[in-house]
Amino acid sequence: MFSIGAFAIVLNESGQVLLCHRRDSDAWNLPGGGVENGEMPTEAVLREVEEETGLEVVIERLVGVYGKVVKDELVFVFTCREIGGELRPTDIYDRHDYFGLEEIPAKTPPKHVGRVRDALQNTGELLPAPIIRRETGDTLRDVNGKRK
Numbered sequence: 001m002f003s004i005g006a007f008a009i010v011l012n013e014s015g016q017v018l019l020c021h022r023r024d025s026d027a028w029n030l031p032g033g034g035v036e037n038g039e040m041p042t043e044a045v046l047r048e049v050e051e052e053t054g055l056e057v058v059i060e061r062l063v064g065v066y067g068k069v070v071k072d073e074l075v076f077v078f079t080c081r082e083i084g085g086e087l088r089p090t091d092i093y094d095r096h097d098y099f100g101l102e103e104i105p106a107k108t109p110p111k112h113v114g115r116v117r118d119a120l121q122n123t124g125e126l127l128p129a130p131i132i133r134r135e136t137g138d139t140l141r142d143v144n145g146k147r148k
Helices: 041-053 110-119 140-144
Strands: 003-012 019-023 032-034 057-070 071-085 093-099 132-135
Touching: 003 057, 003 110, 019 041, 032 041, 032 132, 041 057, 041 071, 041 093, 041 110, 057 093, 071 110, 071 132, 110 132
Parallel strands: 003 071, 057 132
Antiparallel strands: 003 032, 019 093, 057 071
């Protein structure tokens, strides 16, 4: 049985992506997390972004659904647009910042970077079809030799 996650790719007006810096591991992540019992992934991503960043967002489109083999998890990834709120530190994240694709910090899980690339690859007028992919690539632990 899969658990379900929902993550947001929040882009600013310059096309930079919002990342959150974890207090406990010196890693940068996309905002998001687990879908609670009875919650839709669309509802979860809105809640998670507000809880983790202080921002209110609206969903623009589904980027894709990713199957994580290691954790038996399905992850829904959405592009979102900010409509209110204000960035603030939380218990989990001490800071937030926007980065261009080539500026994403090295301490960002490669799967998160791949999801950002997927979101930015097709930006024409027609919405691209969502990506459905099983993720088997490197994790942050694999790249750095230990969990960060």
